Amino acid sequence: MIDFELTDEQRLVRETAAEFVDREVIPVARDNDRNERFDEGLVRKLAEMGFLGAIVPEEYGGRGIDYRTYCLIVEEIGRGDSSIRTVVSVQTSLVCTPILRWGDEDQKRRWLPQLCSGEILGCFGLTEPDTGSDAANLRTRATRIDGGWRINGRKQWISNGTRAKVALIFAQTDPELKHRGIAAFLVPTDTPGFSASAVHGKLGLRASDTAELSLDGVEVGDEALLGEVGDGFKIAMSALDSGRLSVASGCVGICQGCLDASVSYSKERIQFDRPIASFQLVQEMIADMTLDTEAARMLCWRAAWLKDMSRPSTTETSIAKLYATEAAVRCANLAIQVHGGSGYVDDYPVERYLRDARVTTLYEGTSQIQKLIIGRAATGVNAMT
Numbered sequence: 001m002i003d004f005e006l007t008d009e010q011r012l013v014r015e016t017a018a019e020f021v022d023r024e025v026i027p028v029a030r031d032n033d034r035n036e037r038f039d040e041g042l043v044r045k046l047a048e049m050g051f052l053g054a055i056v057p058e059e060y061g062g063r064g065i066d067y068r069t070y071c072l073i074v075e076e077i078g079r080g081d082s083s084i085r086t087v088v089s090v091q092t093s094l095v096c097t098p099i100l101r102w103g104d105e106d107q108k109r110r111w112l113p114q115l116c117s118g119e120i121l122g123c124f125g126l127t128e129p130d131t132g133s134d135a136a137n138l139r140t141r142a143t144r145i146d147g148g149w150r151i152n153g154r155k156q157w158i159s160n161g162t163r164a165k166v167a168l169i170f171a172q173t174d175p176e177l178k179h180r181g182i183a184a185f186l187v188p189t190d191t192p193g194f195s196a197s198a199v200h201g202k203l204g205l206r207a208s209d210t211a212e213l214s215l216d217g218v219e220v221g222d223e224a225l226l227g228e229v230g231d232g233f234k235i236a237m238s239a240l241d242s243g244r245l246s247v248a249s250g251c252v253g254i255c256q257g258c259l260d261a262s263v264s265y266s267k268e269r270i271q272f273d274r275p276i277a278s279f280q281l282v283q284e285m286i287a288d289m290t291l292d293t294e295a296a297r298m299l300c301w302r303a304a305w306l307k308d309m310s311r312p313s314t315t316e317t318s319i320a321k322l323y324a325t326e327a328a329v330r331c332a333n334l335a336i337q338v339h340g341g342s343g344y345v346d347d348y349p350v351e352r353y354l355r356d357a358r359v360t361t362l363y364e365g366t367s368q369i370q371k372l373i374i375g376r377a378a379t380g381v382n383a384m385t
């Protein structure tokens with residue numbers, strides 16, 4: 001059975017991550033957000049802490065930690081800043097995990113140590129201008145050439161896109177085969193024909209790098225193919241299975257951050273000659289945040305526990321992702337309410353929490369898509385095809 005007690009090692013990792021976030025992440029979060037600054041120095045520090053690719057086994061440069069411990073780390077980073085948390089989630093769950101699971105020995109040895117050490121960043125290129133939720137319907141084409149593949153297409157909203165040295169690109173090899181024709185390629189981003197341009201004007205995640213990728217006759221050798229031709233869709237879904245738990249855990253961090261900020265502010269702020277914490281309607285908001293934080297964390301831990309047991313966890317991961325992301329939006333909204341007018345400016349972290357939380361109900365599968373996954377498991381009927 002699932003054990004709610006953390007091991008000594010897990011407690012130590014959580015404390016270390018929390019101290020790191022308090023010392024290195026929180027003090028720069030507002031400035032990075034205001035200036036849309038992708039903080040390379042902070043990414044290096046994350047790597048030094050071993051927070052990139054931490055679930056990768058040590059023989060490939062990771063720390064070999066379990067999913068529960070990964071959740072603890074990601075929660076703490078999410079409490080500090082979702083932009084930097086996105087770097088951790090993409091690098092670890094969306095890039096390292098599929099290489100680990102589907103890569104051959106050469107691919108693992110070539111890419112994983114560099115990704116885990118932070119020497120290079122990776123990105124995950126699934127979404128396209130005309131293909132979002134319906135991920136099986138990719139327009140990017142890969143065609144066979146002598147000794148490899150030529151790839152043409154565009155990818156949209158790709159996190160780490162302008163910084164990545166390797167892009168995991170999903171492309172259709174035979175449109176007749178639909179999702180069974182999709183292949184995944186590890187494309188070095190300095191390959192001729194590959195270009196990336198940054199997307200600006202985002203509501204939140206402003207310190208995160210989001211890009212549009214163009215692949216214009218990009219040629220790669222056979223060694224770039226991850227898994228077999230036709231495995232691409234399964235590779236994408238298995239990566240998202242890890243990524244969704246990472247996003248959900250980051251959102252538990254947002255919920256906890258909202259709660260901490262609201263408790264502290266409500267005890268200091270005096271109105272009607274009393275701290276606002278003494279008003280029942282304020283306590284109601286704090287109780288609602290507490291409930292959401294605890295429930296979201298437990299759902300994440302359950303999904304992590306299933307993964308650590310190598311048991312099926314897709315539905316439970318979608319439940320955790322749906323609940324935690326929507327909870328983060330609710331908590332951030334309530335936290336602004338507790339802060340009154342002060343919550344509307346960035347002297348406090350709560351308005352950033354709201355802006356950053358908002359994307360989490362969209363990326364790695366919208367809330368509607370999570371509901372369809374949960375509904376499919378409950379009814380046995382697939383509403384997506």
Ligand SMILES: Cc1cc2nc3c(=O)[nH]c(=O)nc-3n(C[C@H](O)[C@H](O)[C@H](O)COP(=O)(O)OP(=O)(O)OC[C@H]3O[C@@H](n4cnc5c(N)ncnc54)[C@H](O)[C@@H]3O)c2cc1C
Pocket residue numbers: 090123124125126127131132133134156157158159160205210359362363364365366367368369372383384
């Ligand atoms: C900041 C940011 C970072 C991102 N990072 C990455 C990344 O690193 N890699 C990557 O590949 N992608 C990334 N994405 C893309 C993200 O995963 C997509 O935006 C998401 O999957 C939704 O696709 P879409 O935007 O095309 O919306 P659409 O699929 O067009 O959806 C629009 C609306 O229709 C609803 N909808 C669609 N289909 C159904 C259905 N069958 N039933 C009910 N409702 C439905 C959706 O829920 C949504 O409400 C990122 C996006 C953002 C904003």
